[in-house]
Amino acid sequence: MHEQSSPKVAKDYRTVTADSLLEADVRSLVRLAIAEDLRDSIDWTTACMIESENRGGCQIVSREEGVCSGLATLPWVLDEFDADLDLELLLRDGQRLTPGEPIAYLRGSVRDLLTSERTILNILGRLCGIATLTARFVEAISQSQTRVYDTRKTTPGWRLLEKYAVHCGGAHNHRSGLYDGFLIKDNHLALAGKDGNPVSARTAAEKALQWRGSKIEHLTAPEMVEIEVDSLEQLKDVLPAQPSIILLDNFSLEDLRNAVALRNESGSAVELEASGNVRLDTLPAIAATGVDRISSGALTHQATSIDLGLDWLETQAR
DSSP states (O other): OOBOOOOOOOOOOOOOOSSHHHHHHHHHHHHHHHHHHHTTSOOHHHHHHSOTTOEEEEEEEESSOEEOOOGGGHHHHHHHTTOOEEEEEOSOTTSEEOTTOEEEEEEEEHHHHHHHHHHHHHHHHHHHHHHHHHHHHHHHTTTSSOEEEOOSOOOTTOHHHHHHHHHHTTOBOOOSSTTSOEEEOHHHHHHHSSTTOOOOHHHHHHHHHHHTTOEETTEEOOSOEEEEESSHHHHHHHGGGOOSEEEEETOOHHHHHHHHHHHHHHTOOOEEEEESSOOTTTHHHHHTTTOSEEEOTHHHHTOOOOOEEEEEEEEEOO
């Protein structure tokens, strides 16, 4: 049985930063990338063409405008390759990319540079692409008070990296997984009931709120309680329960405005999140309804990698 404790007031989900959790995921992905490229063998082309003592330098350059993300991961990437390379970062994550201008220098073993090149560019290009698209979403509603959030529609294994890129692009992180928040959806309502009858949104929200801060063995239940509703009637039902967030799923613009009015008239501090049919062209109109948050899977699953190149500066043998 779970033991109840006094929960704190839930404000928002955790922001993904360049911390030990991100480092662990980056290292796992790089180990997989190394296995994909080398398979317990070696880089035969480089071993054939390049003498082991050759030293050189290169710069990582963006071929297009965008927003930088992933530079903070490079020390972990190089460490997993056990690369004999020195790294000099010229930008910070979150800064603008200018075509033709270098963002980092790498100097050292030419063999190590060639073997690690594709993995480095794959990671940086993907993360810069997400940060760049995210920045466009944020800019599109910069005159409003509405905040942009990502979702769990991420590439398997890349969850924290892609959410980190969203953060670099200026948006906010939704929950990172099933472990850090309650998010009650229609399937939960349908399957939690008895005799084939779904439970009400309010009943479900109240149950989750009772579970906040509770204990199961050494685990503590999260504080965030969010519930999805698909009608104004469901919204009216659940508002008195006072969850952290109510997600308005695929509401029309008119219903979004009505939902905001209902929330405001009730005096509730619950935040309203719009989701569904969120694109760059629909974003401003959604924000204009007055919702607090807009979540969009497009930030991650519609992003295109930024074109980055590795330009050689000099090589020498010794």
